[in-house]
Amino acid sequence: MQIILYLSVALIAIAFLVLVIFLAKALQSLSLTLESVSKTLDGLEKQLNGVTNETTVLLHKTNAIADDIQQKSESLNSVVDAVKDVGATVSHFNQTLQSISYKVDKQVEQNKDKLSQVIQWGNVLMELKDKWKERKQKTTVSEHEIMASERVNARSN
Incomplete structure (x- = not known):
């Protein structure tokens, strides 16, 4: 054992x-x-x-x-x-x-009517101005012609 x-x-x-x-x-x-x-x-x-x-x-x-x-x-x-x-x-x-x-x-x-009148008067004035210028130019041309003829006459004498 x-x-x-x-x-x-x-x-x-x-x-x-x-x-x-x-x-x-x-x-x-x-x-x-x-x-x-x-x-x-x-x-x-x-x-x-x-x-x-x-x-x-x-x-x-x-x-x-x-x-x-x-x-x-x-x-x-x-x-x-x-x-x-x-x-x-x-x-x-x-x-x-x-x-x-x-x-x-x-x-x-x-103011349409007034404006229309103003424009018409403006046109009239412009036409008058143009006519006055034409007259003035004609007058000036006539004066020059007269003066020129007087000079010619004065020289001739």
């Missing part, structure tokens, strides 16, 4: 030794895997830091662009307001011209 007891202890020791060897191999394999995971995580951390830095720079640029767009939008608003004012002024000017045109048309319509 003692031999069975020794053999059992020896068998338990061998089984324990095999278990320890398999556990050692499994732990060694697990250690290699954890080391690989650690290296991968270090690489990811570096990449994440790079992405974080680029994201921060991109965010600053985006904020600067947003501020620039805001300033330009405000400037553009003043330009739009100025154009609106010019449009209102042109519209008012157009309304004023239409009003004046309407009043002139109304006055011309009311």
Whole structure:
């Protein structure tokens, strides 16, 4: 019975030794895997830091662009307001011209007869002026002829 007891202890020791060897191999394999995971995580951390830095720079640029767009939008608003004012002024000017045109048309319509008479008198005056010029020219030509004939007579005498 003692031999069975020794053999059992020896068998338990061998089984324990095999278990320890398999556990050692499994732990060694697990250690290699954890080391690989650690290296991968270090690489990811570096990449994440790079992405974080680029994201921060991109965010600053985006904020600067947003501020620039805001300033330009405000400037553009003043330009739009100025154009609106010019449009209102042109519209008012157009309304004023239409009003004046309407009043002139109304006055011309009311004074059509008087205007017609003024034009007729103007034509009469123009004709009188033309006739007076013709007479003056004829008189001047006659005077020149008389003067020329007197000179001829004076030279002859």
